[in-house]
Amino acid sequence: MTHVIGSACIDVKDGACVLCCPVDCIYEGQRTLYIHPDECIDCGVCISACPVQAIYEDRRLPSDQANFLAINKEFFEPQVSGLGAPGGACDIAKPVCDHPVVVAWPVARTPP
Numbered sequence: 001m002t003h004v005i006g007s008a009c010i011d012v013k014d015g016a017c018v019l020c021c022p023v024d025c026i027y028e029g030q031r032t033l034y035i036h037p038d039e040c041i042d043c044g045v046c047i048s049a050c051p052v053q054a055i056y057e058d059r060r061l062p063s064d065q066a067n068f069l070a071i072n073k074e075f076f077e078p079q080v081s082g083l084g085a086p087g088g089a090c091d092i093a094k095p096v097c098d099h100p101v102v103v104a105w106p107v108a109r110t111p112p
């Protein structure tokens with residue numbers, strides 16, 4: 001099991017989750033952050049730290065966020081960031097890039 005960052009993080013990137021993660025498994029892209037599914041120890045500390053409730057346990061993902069399980073996983077694969085499993089985000093130059101779904105995600109408009 002792992003935790004998953006969903007769409008509410010896109011263009012917010014508060015960063016509180018990174019500061020509280022005990023294993024440094026949350027990696028930064030340009031528009032959102034991603035939890036490494038193999039490095040996450042499933043502690044759940046990040047859930048309450050996020051001010052926009054963007055983080056879920058994988059087994060409790062709402063249906064409208066279900067694709068973010070794959071998005072968080074695929075971000076680390078060769079065809080996206082190619083990061084693999086570096087064992088911690090602190091030494092990674094950031095931001096790296098984003099998953100194609102996040103790249104194409106509509107930019108929220110703020111009222112004039």
Ligand code: F3S
Pocket residue numbers: 005008009010012013014015016017018033049050051052053054055
């Ligand atoms: Fe994003 Fe929430 Fe972390 S907005 S950077 S998942 S604290």
